Amino acid sequence: MKWLTMKKNGAHRLGVQLEEGVLDVEASLASHPADGVPIEPTALLQSGTQGLQALADYVSELRRLGLPKLLAADEIDWAACVPKPGKIICVGLNYRKHADESKLPYPPVPLLFSKYGNTIAGQGADICIPEGTAEVDYEVELGIVxxxxAASVDEQKALDYVHGYCAVNDVSARDWQMRTSQWMLGKTADGFCPIGPYTVTADEVGDPQNLGLRTWVNGELRQNSNTKDMIFSCAEIVSYVSRHMTLEPGDLILTGTPEGVVFGLPPERRVYLKSGDVVSVEIDKLGKLTNRFV
Structure with a gap:
């Protein structure tokens, strides 16, 4: 299933992307009531497999009865696909070619850092370049929802705890990031973690280690890689993180970026993002996320 979050009357509400358009779950339930169907994303994530199955059964029943009016993409007030993740855990330097371009050794264990809720943004949102930084960079990343x-889970079973996946842009202010040995300042400005447009459930994605990732800046292809190049796989990451902290439904893990970021270029060729630039990140099966920098 491919689902999304919409802003409606000051609240976050659930949409389901179908081939014909987007189903507004709350509006549909008003005319076609059903028990146990979540209407907002946090409830869907907290309800586990039961809530997801209820939603899938409801969509199937609507198809049998005749789908209600569906929405087009331009009729939606988009929000981040996971609007309120409990934790945002990021993995640095997790692609071989990105480590190579950065002239850094491959880490022996996943290199972890955090983002926070203030960084979350959705499809189409404007991302403000903060005053005081001149080195804002893009990073396409596979997000694990x-x-x-999950606490101390084995690698062999780690993906059983995954609800789904989404596309993420791990926006980074490199001058702030490299100011100290801690990366936090460069990673946690408002809007520096746009995610979406969809969360796609794990069953629909299949193998997360064979997904193409791409980034465009103003239509120019900058990153073009595959999750096959990860140093630590999604299963390894989930297992590793779960051995150090309990993961909860709705937590988000960013799995690192491939080669092609501005920071990986020789200093004389680095042209960082500026106001007016439009950045799109895309991952196979997960859709394309586009944001303008202002």
Whole structure:
């Protein structure tokens, strides 16, 4: 299933992307009531497999009865596909070619840092370049959305705890990031974690280690890689993180970026993002996320 979050009357509401258009779950339930169907994304994530199955059964029943009026993409007030993740855990330097371009050794264990809720933004949102930085960079990343409580899980079973996946742009202010040994300042400005447009459930994605990732800046292709190049796989990452902290439904893990970022270029060729630039990140099966920098 491919689902999204809409802003409606000051609240976050659930949409389901179908081939014909987007189903507004709340509006549909008003005319076609059903029990146990979540209307907002946090409830869907907290309800585990039961809530997801209820939503899938409801969509199937609507198809049998005749789908209600669906929405087009330009009729939606988009929000981040996971609007309120409990934790945002990021993995640095997790692609071989990105480590190579950065002239850094491959890490022996996943290199973890955090983002926070203020960084979350959705499809189409404007991202403000903060005053005081001149080195804002893009990073396409595969996001893992946790679906079940996970503590000290084995690598072989780690993906069983994954609800789904989404495309993420791990926006980074490199001058702030490299100011100290801690990366936090460069990673946590408002809007520096746009995600979406969809969360796609794990069953629909299949193998997360064979997904193409791409970034365009003003229509120019800058990153073009595949999750096959990860140093630590999604299963390894989920297992590793769960051994150090309990993962909860709705937590988000960013799995690192491939080669092609501005920071990976020789200093004389680095042209960082500026006001008016439009950045799109795309991952196979997950859709394209586009944001303008202002």
């Amino acid at each position: 946790i679906g079940l409580k």
